[in-house]
Amino acid sequence: MPGSFYRLIMKRYFPILFLFFLLFSCGEDEVKKTEIFEIRQIGTLSTTEYTLGKIVKLDDEGEWYTFGDRKMLISCKAKVKAGVDLSKIKDEDIKINGKKIEISLPAAEITSFDMDPKLMKTEMVEVTGFRFQFTQEETNAILKKGETAIRKEMKDLNILDDAEKNATIFIKDFYKQLGFEEVIVHGKQEDKRD
């Protein structure tokens, strides 16, 4: 009798259980192929390239209830280019008086920032106790923090001053080749930069 009862239960509820199993087993996420692109006309003159190096160091001691810790060291490099946006030069920024030309340059800015995956290297990983290994999502999150730190710290470097200096040299040479005898270039003061 109990056997036939279980058979009855299984007969009635098996489709529901099967549906439940199917629902929870189809967990593979669909990959949405998105191809968004944007093409813009610009006019930036990059004049300085800095190669910066940083060791991204993470010491994850975890919470009081986790046993063990996780450490990771990644060395990475960033190539930063800076220059001036020549398309921002307006007509009133260029004053010509015979063989003399006076030009006001726009403020120097970062034109490109590249943390090349080829130049990233995981130097050390240590996981102890009951802690998990680092997933790639976590590693990428750590690198994002490294990138933010580099972007923040590079503001203390002279990269924008160098870019402005080199842009001034180029502009002077350019107008001298055009036949001007006196070329005066005005840069943007540091406090007027973005």
Place this chain on the structure above:
Amino acid sequence: MENKRIKEIKTLVIRLGALAAIIIGVIIIVKLVKTANSPSDTPIDDTPLRVEQIKAILELNTIRFRDEVVADSVELYSDAGDQGLNHFNKLTDFNTIDEFFKTSPIKRRLTLVVKGELLYGVNLKTSDFDINNEGDTLIIKLPEPELLSATVNPSNTDVFVENGVWSDYARRKMMLKAKKKMIQNGEDLHLPLKAKEPLEKIIKQLVKSDKPMKIIFIK
């Protein structure tokens, strides 16, 4: 007879309840341990920034191309035997434990959504850049526009799907694959060619000369 049936139903309900409680308990423990292990709030240590090289360059960028591509890497079980054998390995790692309950033929998968930027223009450091006066005409010789930089950064990279265990090398390789895809997209759109028009515009804006001007691109 009726009492026996009620008793059996009660036993079944209690057993199912206990089973559900165990499953929910395991799920809560896994989630708790996962949350505790997540380094999202752990700040990185303050390490110095080294300036390794300073270079004077001269690149006039005239086209900025922003793109988003998907880089996907999938490894399937070779057969049912392989699936049966290796599927249980997912139970040995907390990161993959919840994948055990998915009856997918995929052994492991890593999918990245990568946004990047390509800059096209001319490198004026080359000897192809020259300005000359030929009679009344101003001749400006410029090198052919090319790809000057292709950037793919961690801040614009998202791990969309991660099943199984993947090495850092594999992720980096996929980021490079995404970069190559973007460069290919740029070439398909003939961007080096499109970089010429804004280049001529910028040069004309800078020169401000009444003389007729001719821009020649040197291949």
